[in-house]
Amino acid sequence: MAIYIDEKTKVLVQGITGNQGAFHAKQMLAYGTRVVAGTSPGKGGQEVEGVPVYDTVEEAVSARGANASIIFVPAAAAKDTIFDAIDNGIKTVVAITEGIPVQDAMEIMAFARAHEAVVIGPNTFGIISPGKCKIGIMPNQIYTPGRVGVVARSGTLSYEIANSLTEAGLGQSTVVGMGGDRVVGLSFINVLKKFQADPDTEAVVLIGEIGGRAEEEAAEYIKGMTKPVVAYLAGKAAPPGKRMGHAGAIIERGRGTFESKVKALEAGGAAVAELPWQVPELLKARLAASKPGGGETAAAKNGNGNGASGGRKKRSRE
Template identity: 55%
Template sequence: MSILLDNETRAVVQGITGRIGSVQTAWMLDYGTKLVAGVTPGRGGETVHDLPVYDDVYEAVEKHGANATVLFVPGPFLRDAVLEAIDAGIKLVVAIPEHVPLHDVLQMKSAAEKNGAWLLGPNTPGIISPGIGKLGIMPGNMFTEGKIGIISRSGTLSYEMAGLLNEVGLGQSTMVGVGGDPVVGSRMIKILQEFEVDPETEAVIIVGEIGGSSEEEAAEFIKEMKKPVIAYLAGRTAPSGRRMGHAGAIIKKEGQGTVESKIKAFKKAGALVASKPSDVAVLIKECL
């Protein structure tokens, strides 16, 4: 088993006729992902890698019962494509593009929350359930089947983490890239809750970063979890952001957002914290 992306997933690729969309579709199919159709407005009737292309997501839902989407549309068009998918009833939306306007992210997030859809990203490598499929751009060869869940804010660091786990013989149930943007569609804590109830996941790794408060929030749930959680946090040496105006200072919650505050929150909640990625593999062996 796995979370979010499983044997019931029937995905469409929005932006399938683009250069990146087409290449990535081929790689997702090679990996064994169950893709049912592609969507590009104005290109209905064509086929890409033997998948039918439709003009809108609604048609893919009607004809194929599509319930997930992965998007390769350019950043400027992402919002409308995501809002369309959510309106068409898609419950798992994987938004790959980076450089998406923040206001668009806020709108997509609001729509996803109102409709009970999972929105991963933007700026995410996607989601992979090894042995089942992948909706995203992560190299399939970096992941193996197993029982470790990974939640990551960083795409490439999640590949590294999976690679390090493979070396000690630990495969992954699902790796969820929540997205590297300051604001993303789904909070870390929600995904942690899914892993906690997934019978095939035995432990969860969180790959966090400096900034925001999603790790601190996730720590609140870790306190109640039965499964072990191991965290790694990048960015001790990163400079803190520059801001202007007073608004940022007024809304800021004290003692959140730094690597230190995140480490403290995780430790207090009973999670193990690794000082470098390869230590995660050592720590996880001790918990299992």
């Protein structure tokens, strides 16, 4: 099992004829994702990487039975495109698009709530259940199937950590990118609940950053979790009042500081890594501690499931 997406998920690529849409459709197919259709208004009847293109989501869903979609349209068209998907019954929408106005995002989330759909993003790298399905723009080679759930606000930093997990023999059940914008569809708590309930997830890595209160709220939920949680937070050196790349990454009026998040997470029982590459070690220690007598963990055994990481050397510091 995995959360949100698995080998049965049928994916629609909205905006498939654009550069990004076409490139990542190809990458997702190469990963083994069931990309069943694409949309691009006015370009119905074409094919991209062997995937049929339709003018409307309605057609794509009725012809190909898509139940998840990934959005590659420009920000100004994103609200309309996501409404289109949700209105046509798609329950999981991954919004890669960066720069969606915050008020559009609020309307999208209200629409999704009314239709019981899940929006991942916007401004996300996507979601991957290694070995089963990838809906996103992350590199294919850094993940390996296993039992660690990962939830992150940012892309490259999560690649760094996922890669270090893979190199340490800790495979992943699902890696979820919540997105770097202020208003996003999922909260840490939504994802943590899913990981807590997922029988194939044994431990969770939370990758957060300064700004907002998402990590503090997650910490409250972590208190009641039975699975170990290891966190890494970016932005310790960030000055207040400056947006650090992500719309949501800003310390405003003394709120959303690194210190407050670390304090909350530690009080919630999570281990907080000081450096990204300390995450695998902390995770192994927590897993060993959570299983009396268990040195070698199931996650470690199940890691290294594919050849992608097999040939790599471990970094000396690890």
